[in-house]
Amino acid sequence: MKRAFNFNAGPAALPLEVLQEAQAELLDFQGTGMSVMELSHRSKDYDAVHNKAKELLTKLLNIPDNYEILFLQGGASLQFAMVPMNLLAPGKVANVILTGVWSEKALYEIEKLGEAKIGGSSKDAAYKYIPTELEIDPSDAYVHLTSNNTIYGTQWREFPDTKDVPLVVDMSSDILSRPLDVSKFGIIYAGAQKNLGPSGVTVVIIRKDLLDSADDNLPTMLKYTTHVKSNSLYNTPPTFGIYLLSLVLEWVDRLGGVEAVNKINESKAKLIYDAIDESDGYYVGHAEKDARSLMNVTFNLASEELEKKFIKEALAAGFVGIAGHRSIGGCRASIYNAVPVEACEALRDFMLEFKKNN
Ligand SMILES: Cc1ncc(COP(=O)(O)O)c(C=O)c1O
Structure with a gap:
């Protein structure tokens, strides 16, 4: 499975x-x-x-x-x-x-x-x-x-x-x-x-x-x-x-209750926000840094065309649900409690790889 x-x-x-x-x-x-x-x-x-x-x-x-x-x-x-x-x-x-x-x-x-x-x-x-x-x-x-x-x-x-x-x-x-x-x-x-x-x-x-x-x-x-x-x-x-x-x-x-879950959520979000922040502007976060959500990471790429390619290739690589909400477009990774750290690490790796290739 x-x-x-x-x-x-x-x-x-x-x-x-x-x-x-x-x-x-x-x-x-x-x-x-x-x-x-x-x-x-x-x-x-x-x-x-x-x-x-x-x-x-x-x-x-x-x-x-x-x-x-x-x-x-x-x-x-x-x-x-x-x-x-x-x-x-x-x-x-x-x-x-x-x-x-x-x-x-x-x-x-x-x-x-x-x-x-x-x-x-x-x-x-x-x-x-x-x-x-x-x-x-x-x-x-x-x-x-x-x-x-x-x-x-x-x-x-x-x-x-x-x-x-x-x-x-x-x-x-x-x-x-x-x-x-x-x-x-x-x-x-x-x-x-x-x-x-x-x-x-x-x-x-x-x-x-x-x-x-x-x-x-x-x-x-x-x-x-x-x-x-x-x-x-x-x-x-x-x-x-x-x-x-x-x-x-x-x-x-x-897992240890909400305190423990919060710590895991912080580390998951950090993986993806770091990939955004260390991309030299290749990925641009939508939210101002002090308002960033630990649950939904929203970001854009340089053009709609590139975003479409990103979403399509992400899907082919096994990442589901990366397209932003239909009302605003862009990309979004929802990383609720049940999304494992490994999934966030894999997305971070995919983002780095996509940037290298595109
Ligand atoms: C913050 C927030 N409020 C309300 C809703 C609507 O919820 P429901 O579909 O349960 O009515 C959503 C759904 O995504 C949501 O994210």
């Missing part, structure tokens, strides 16, 4: 060990005589899987007691709307920090439902940096930002202190990649398909006091309290996805 060097942006590489574990118990999950996919979501066997995922997430992210963990569906994109539905009372304003396409999309949904303002933006410079001058008013309903900009390859190193205004963060592309002080956030949400598991599960971590503000007339499925009250089992959850999430969390735990 040959595994690809998978640099996809999401769905993305999963740890080989996790896939092997899932394969080994695919037909008979822990003596039940069934696949996890075939268990009732109301059974004791499934309950153990569901609660283990919550316990592991609590342990790995050190989630305090005054937070709830939800497993929802609809992707991070549904959270763009669910957050304002639940948090943005009439007459209040949501404060959105724009750092890329995904925060623009979050803003777009908020504006359908209520009032929003832009408290900071790096749009003027093709989203190459993370804005530091933010305008936050104590009366803002919440501040929304995207912690890692999957498309532009920038990442917040430190989060702003929003004081009493709840900070809502879309962490779809860097959750579980580094240590986090969860107590600084009102809501953290993430589609699972980059660092947590397969697509189909959305993790929401919400501070309990924020649950009180939702209008009673919200549709049942769109209200956070529905899912809190039912332990995310109001309707049928994505059981197999949650099971895989629990295996990914066990894998991170075995």
Whole structure:
């Protein structure tokens, strides 16, 4: 069996060990005589899987007691709307920090439902940096930002202190990649398909006091309290996805937790950023150095034609997912937790070789 060097942006590489574990118990999950996919979501066997995922997430992210963990569906994109539905009372304003396409999309949904303002933006410079001058008013309903900009390859190193205004963060592309002080956030949400598991599960971590503000007339499925009250089992959850999430969390735990994973991520990113920085301008990184993402390395070559050749030859050499997002082009290597160091070393070697030959 040959595994690809998978640099996809999401769905993305999963740890080989996790896939092997899932394969080994695919037909008979822990003596039940069934696949996890075939268990009732109301059974004791499934309950153990569901609660283990919550316990592991609590342990790995050190989630305090005054937070709830939800497993929802609809992707991070549904959270763009669910957050304002639940948090943005009439007459209040949501404060959105724009750092890329995904925060623009979050803003777009908020504006359908209520009032929003832009408290900071790096749009003027093709989203190459993370804005530091933010305008936050104590009366803002919440501040929304995207912690890692999957498309532009920038990442917040430190989060702003929003004081009493709840900070809502879309962490779809860097959750579980580094240590986090969860107590600084009102809501953290993430589609699972980059660092947590397969697509189909959305993790929401919400501070309990924020649950009180939702209008009673919200549709049942769109209200956070529905899912809190039912332990995310109001309707049928994505059981197999949650099971895989629990295996990914066990894998991170075995590696030594998020601190250990962060160190590995730093060394992986360094391999590729060094190849860019030491190329005498042959490869040009999109992000400003102090805003560089450890998850998505974005770069350009001298011309679109050369980029096409690079991507084509990379694919032929076994590197998958190197083309930049369709909205901005260029090249991108997504190096989430499960992308092995060896894959990054191989990409670095390929970049050096390509430069020599072209
Ligand atoms: C930062 C970020 N937010 C949101 C999304 C959208 O996620 P979903 O497809 O789960 O709705 C993505 C997808 O790539 C993303 O990278």
